[in-house]
Amino acid sequence: MGDERxxxxxxxFGLIAxxxxxxxxxxxxxxxxxxxxxxxxxxxxxxxxxxxxxxTDSLVEEIHFRxxxxxxxxxxxxxxxxNISDLAAMGAAPKVAVITLGLRGDERIDDLLALYRGLGGxxxxxxxxxxGGDIVRSPAALALHITALGESRGGRVxxxxxxxxxxxxxxxxxxxxxxxxxxxxxxxxxxxRRRAATADLLIAAHLRPEPRVxxxxxxxxxxxxxxxxxxxxxxxDLPKMLAASGVSATLDARRxxxxxxxxxxxxxxxLELALRGGEDYELLFTAPPDAWPxxxxxxxxxxxxxxxxxxxxxxxxxxxxxxxIEPDGSRHELPxxxxxxxxx
Amino acid sequence: MGDERxxxxxxxFGLIAxxxxxxxxxxxxxxxxxxxxxxxxxxxxxxxxxxxxxxTDSLVEEIHFRxxxxxxxxxxxxxxxxNISDLAAMGAAPKVAVITLGLRGDERIDDLLALYRGLGGxxxxxxxxxxGGDIVRSPAALALHITALGESRGGRVxxxxxxxxxxxxxxxxxxxxxxxxxxxxxxxxxxxRRRAATADLLIAAHLRPEPRVxxxxxxxxxxxxxxxxxxxxxxxDLPKMLAASGVSATLDARRxxxxxxxxxxxxxxxLELALRGGEDYELLFTAPPDAWPxxxxxxxxxxxxxxxxxxxxxxxxxxxxxxxIEPDGSRHELPxxxxxxxxx
Numbered sequence: 140m141g142d143e144r145x146x147x148x149x150x151x152f153g154l155i156a157x158x159x160x161x162x163x164x165x166x167x168x169x170x171x172x173x174x175x176x177x178x179x180x181x182x183x184x185x186x187x188x189x190x191x192x193x194x195t196d197s198l199v200e201e202i203h204f205r206x207x208x209x210x211x212x213x214x215x216x217x218x219x220x221x222n223i224s225d226l227a228a229m230g231a232a233p234k235v236a237v238i239t240l241g242l243r244g245d246e247r248i249d250d251l252l253a254l255y256r257g258l259g260g261x262x263x264x265x266x267x268x269x270x271g272g273d274i275v276r277s278p279a280a281l282a283l284h285i286t287a288l289g290e291s292r293g294g295r296v297x298x299x300x301x302x303x304x305x306x307x308x309x310x311x312x313x314x315x316x317x318x319x320x321x322x323x324x325x326x327x328x329x330x331x332r333r334r335a336a337t338a339d340l341l342i343a344a345h346l347r348p349e350p351r352v353x354x355x356x357x358x359x360x361x362x363x364x365x366x367x368x369x370x371x372x373x374x375x376d377l378p379k380m381l382a383a384s385g386v387s388a389t390l391d392a393r394r395x396x397x398x399x400x401x402x403x404x405x406x407x408x409x410l411e412l413a414l415r416g417g418e419d420y421e422l423l424f425t426a427p428p429d430a431w432p433x434x435x436x437x438x439x440x441x442x443x444x445x446x447x448x449x450x451x452x453x454x455x456x457x458x459x460x461x462x463x464i465e466p467d468g469s470r471h472e473l474p475x476x477x478x479x480x481x482x483x
Numbered sequence: 484m485g486d487e488r489x490x491x492x493x494x495x496f497g498l499i500a501x502x503x504x505x506x507x508x509x510x511x512x513x514x515x516x517x518x519x520x521x522x523x524x525x526x527x528x529x530x531x532x533x534x535x536x537x538x539t540d541s542l543v544e545e546i547h548f549r550x551x552x553x554x555x556x557x558x559x560x561x562x563x564x565x566n567i568s569d570l571a572a573m574g575a576a577p578k579v580a581v582i583t584l585g586l587r588g589d590e591r592i593d594d595l596l597a598l599y600r601g602l603g604g605x606x607x608x609x610x611x612x613x614x615g616g617d618i619v620r621s622p623a624a625l626a627l628h629i630t631a632l633g634e635s636r637g638g639r640v641x642x643x644x645x646x647x648x649x650x651x652x653x654x655x656x657x658x659x660x661x662x663x664x665x666x667x668x669x670x671x672x673x674x675x676r677r678r679a680a681t682a683d684l685l686i687a688a689h690l691r692p693e694p695r696v697x698x699x700x701x702x703x704x705x706x707x708x709x710x711x712x713x714x715x716x717x718x719x720d721l722p723k724m725l726a727a728s729g730v731s732a733t734l735d736a737r738r739x740x741x742x743x744x745x746x747x748x749x750x751x752x753x754l755e756l757a758l759r760g761g762e763d764y765e766l767l768f769t770a771p772p773d774a775w776p777x778x779x780x781x782x783x784x785x786x787x788x789x790x791x792x793x794x795x796x797x798x799x800x801x802x803x804x805x806x807x808i809e810p811d812g813s814r815h816e817l818p819x820x821x822x823x824x825x826x827x
Contacts, residue, residue: 147825150825173534174640174642178644179538179643179711180538180573180633181536182535182573182640183534183536184535185529187531190526191528192525193614193630193632195583195616195630197583197585197628225524237537239541241543272539275546277621277624278624280623282621284539286537288632296518300522367522368523383521481588
């Protein structure tokens with residue numbers, strides 16, 4: 140059956156009350172949250188001695204998601220997960236989030252409650268409190284904005300700027316699964332690839348990415364020098380790290396961790412998906428060779444594979460470059476660049 | 484002359500670089516900001532012993548502002564000011580903000596630089612750092628989202644929930660000026676009221692509200708018991724404080740501080756503007772009678788008038804009520820309620 144009411148039927152203040160109730164009690168309060176939803180501002184006491192890590196990210200309908208591809212609960216999970224992923228990349232512990240919903244007014248209450256269930260589930264899994272937010276009218280498209288706060292661990296964080304020549308370049312998990320999942324979603328539902336046994340796993344990688352919080356903590360502890368999360372694809376994000384660190388890189392295409400399902404379903408496109416697909420939300424990092432074995436072992440302990448995919452080399456000159464060792468052993472410089480929402 | 488380029492001409496990453504440069508250097512870095520714009524997240528070290536106060540607010544084109552009524556620099560000022568106002572209401576010190584711009588792509592670069600100049604000017608005035616943010620495509624309307632972080636003072640904050648029977652109800656400044664300014668903006672430019680000598684002052688109150696940061700600090704120090712900022716109008720906001728505190732109130736219409744210009748230009752509507760106009764961004768607060776003289780004196784020291792407008796009374800029963808003493812001395816219960824963007 141379900142509740143067929145829409146936002147404009149119950150109004151802003153009715154909706155705020157319902158959404159608050161849709162969150163688990165421990166997510167609404169949180170042990171370090173002194174004051175949650177309902178006042179002019181929320182109040183949070185960070186752990187003494189720790190720094191506060193701040194990130195913000197948005198998902199806009201038709202730009203970042205499509206309702207015919209995602210259910211509302213997954214959308215709620217993803218909107219918080221992509222913010223947590225940024226905190227994970229700093230080696231930080233997620234703590235508090237505030238949420239702004241931009242709504243047209245014709246959204247179904249049941250759908251927004253499902254969104255909040257997804258959000259609340261991820262918040263709970265990572266020990267975060269939802270401290271409130273804002274609901275505004277958005278004339279054309281649903282828009283979801285989150286600001287997430289985390290804490291440093293032992294006062295330290297990882298940045299993009301620490302990579303040094305001689306470092307090994309590593310990634311967690313595999314690359315290209317999310318982009319492959321998105322391609323599968325775009326296929327007709329009777330396409331044989333869509334019906335492959337492995338398709339659901341790739342689609343899940345796209346709809347419900349799992350932020351690498353424990354992996355980020357390991358990187359910080361085990362001596363990684365630089366880290367960032369992969370949201371714009373390896374060839375979009377690695378150059379940002381190289382530029383921030385003032386170095387260049389050599390990548391070995393033969394060592395890129397790409398799931399067998401991605402290679403099998405996209406035999407002509409898997410390398411492109413791995414290099415430029417985006418939205419993997421894996422961690423890209425660098426570490427000196429002597430720290431590498433410790434990182435791999437600790438990652439294995441939490442069930443995460445860390446793969447060496449290349450090496451940091453000195454900056455050749457005026458700009459950072461990425462040299463690729465192709466599957467046939469040949470070498471050439473790769474064009475770099477991230478997806479630009481307003482690309483000229 | 485100016486720069487006629489638009490967002491889609493220079494792209495997301497070009498815009499991020501330009502906007503960063505439009506901020507004063509001390510706003511980009513900030514003394515307590517360890518890491519600013521450019522990494523996965525920003526890093527900030529709060530003052531040891533202080534709590535973190537978190538608020539978020541959005542302005543959406545055609546809903547919260549109109550380009551034919553505001554210039555871009557004022558819009559930048561206001562978007563940060565309304566967030567600072569929430570921190571001020573908690574008695575907190577503003578520290579860090581992150582900004583998300585939702586853009587169509589056809590915005591002029593020069594306009595966005597003006598927006599950031601306004602933003603940067605207010606940030607600097609209140610000692611805030613801009614720690615980065617996000618730029619996303621917004622299909623139909625320009626949308627501006629800010630999350631602002633502040634700090635408690637001496638570990639304490641003011642909330643809405645502290646009002647007690649017997650407290651004096653006070654407000655800073657005057658009520659209704661912003662709503663009067665908005666009405667003036669809606670008039671034809673040759674309307675005699677629009678051309679009144681005082682019109683510009685009221686329009687400025689609407690376009691560039693000044694958050695009451697120092698006044699909030701005084702309220703905390705001088706023993707106010709509850710505070711909130713007036714964004715939805717006195718009759719929208721006071722009931723929220725009463726409900727949070729479990730009390731009722733008596734207001735004296737004869738004591739409402741309404742600027743002479745508002746009374747003169749809107750002789751039939753000034754009381755309605757003062758009660759329900761909204762966007763005053765003054766502080767509404769309660770204090771025990773013995774704290775009142777100290778508050779008034781300290782406010783006078785910073786050039787802010789604090790006016791007693793009523794009294795907190797015990798909750799009559801199941802729900803909070805507001806009784807009004809009218810200009811003729813008669814008493815009656817007032818309908819309460821805030822503006823609801825999705826009102827049924």
